[in-house]
Amino acid sequence: MRITTNFRKISSVLGVAGLVALSGNLLADDGFHSKYANRFEPLPAISPIPANNSLTEAKVELGKMLFFEPRISASGVISCATCHNPALGWTDRIPRATGHAAQVGERNTPTVLNSGFFTAQFWDGRAADLEEQALGPIEADIEMNMSLDDAIKRLKGFDAYKEAFARAYGGNGEKQITPNNVAHAMASFQRTLNTPNSPFDRYLRGDLEALTDQQKRGMALFSDSGCGACHTGPALTDSYFHVIKVPGSTDLGRYLVTNNEADKHAFKTPTLRNVAVTYPYFNNGGTATLEEAVQVMGREMLGREYKKKQVDDIVAFLHSLTGEMPHIEIPALP
């Protein structure tokens, strides 16, 4: 029962957080904390839970099964975990996603980690929340390429799923195997995939030793440069859309959802949480290193050219955003 462990961990982290925050007040300042810490928010161990999808262990366990389930793809070999690979920061670390029949999509796979903190999903925000997002990749012809009808039929073929849906939603398990319930279970599982307690979070909570001097300089430059205008909130994203043309991209982005001229080449601000382990970067995955990514962002979004030392400081800071990875044991599927 790994999820029990996760729940236990979550509560223990919250406990530690409280203690550290308390003791932090007693520490001497390092010249950065008093000025910058209140510009940021530490990452909570659990993301907001919507009123219409209470988080239960049964839903999380079911969602985990579904996340690793390749039989809801046309080929029978692609699951959510294929591109959102837990071994690779819950993304695939290739420029653009490879899906059904080895087709390569237009966009870089975003990490699932901390996605419960976003208020828009996908690069173009075409889903508002994880419940809306969950079913898209199953049906997308370049991803899993299976109709929801077929996916539901496949799941109904397994007694273990009937039992798991009954545990999660009560009543007759077979009847509970619906697209809506699939989406709710997957969303519940994803809301547990958070990475609290990064060096940066420990620093914000008062552990002045958690960051190196270089990382503190990077944090200050990040904040003073205005990066935090978009990279804000606990997941360091506003979940909002901004026009950006990164090297090699012609993607119209948000425009394809809204048909609004102003949204041409607009993309959702990606989270910076775990950014050091979710390379390559940007909507087209065309930028391999954090150093290049920081330079591109300086030029495109801030109209400035960072010096090498500045880039190095910001990159050092970004490395401090790698948190504790969720401990996931692979489920044995029926």
Added chain:
Amino acid sequence: MRITTNFRKISSVLGVAGLVALSGNLLADDGFHSKYANRFEPLPAISPIPANNSLTEAKVELGKMLFFEPRISASGVISCATCHNPALGWTDRIPRATGHAAQVGERNTPTVLNSGFFTAQFWDGRAADLEEQALGPIEADIEMNMSLDDAIKRLKGFDAYKEAFARAYGGNGEKQITPNNVAHAMASFQRTLNTPNSPFDRYLRGDLEALTDQQKRGMALFSDSGCGACHTGPALTDSYFHVIKVPGSTDLGRYLVTNNEADKHAFKTPTLRNVAVTYPYFNNGGTATLEEAVQVMGREMLGREYKKKQVDDIVAFLHSLTGEMPHIEIPALP
């Protein structure tokens, strides 16, 4: 440190086994145990360790990283775990393996579980042991499609691998990243992927309640029919080659390795351990259910037509061969 848990589990299982075997001697016979139990061997928790590849925790941990590592494939998205999927009985549960560029191979993916007990590897035995087997799929153009030179170069690009190879083999980590050491680490990891303590094992060790009456009848029929001539030893395979033409297969099998006429259409006896969760069946994966598989084996190998009730009994017995799956936490790769 999941592997620590595995080691702990292995020793606890051995302990339980000893106790159960002891108490078993004191139990009344059920009319089957005294006659049949000594025709079989329970599955040990660890497979034989070769003298030239001692099993160490560092090698197992490294082997686990490599097993989940897709960057040693040309596409960057295929790892050992893609086809030997831990969620699916360490196989893929499709008829024939899907590999590089969505190519479909000729043969069904064998499970990795308990493969350390085999004295020949692959369906055609072209590798003698896990060390010889490990590198084949990396280079195969329809599997991972990467030259070993390129794979070694990729691994050398990660500090985490340099450190892991140094931990496993000592000395300079970068220099230790060699095909031989990759193979030894993967083989070490695979030797921990065993499934002891199935109902059948508990029965053999004296727990007469571990099998149902139907399963005991199936065990007796399995043995009396001669299935055990090939399905023998702890993994219920002789690791030897037998001519068999299963429905839909034209594969020349072992002949392609030996060029010996007698080996045409000969394939290695597959393990029956966990056979209920490693469907579909046979070298071409062309048989979907255990019921059909038992009938095919009766006809092709034993020249007999099992009655429906007999098939059901044997299938019930085969279900008792599903053991405890290894608990594997997905490693966080660099």
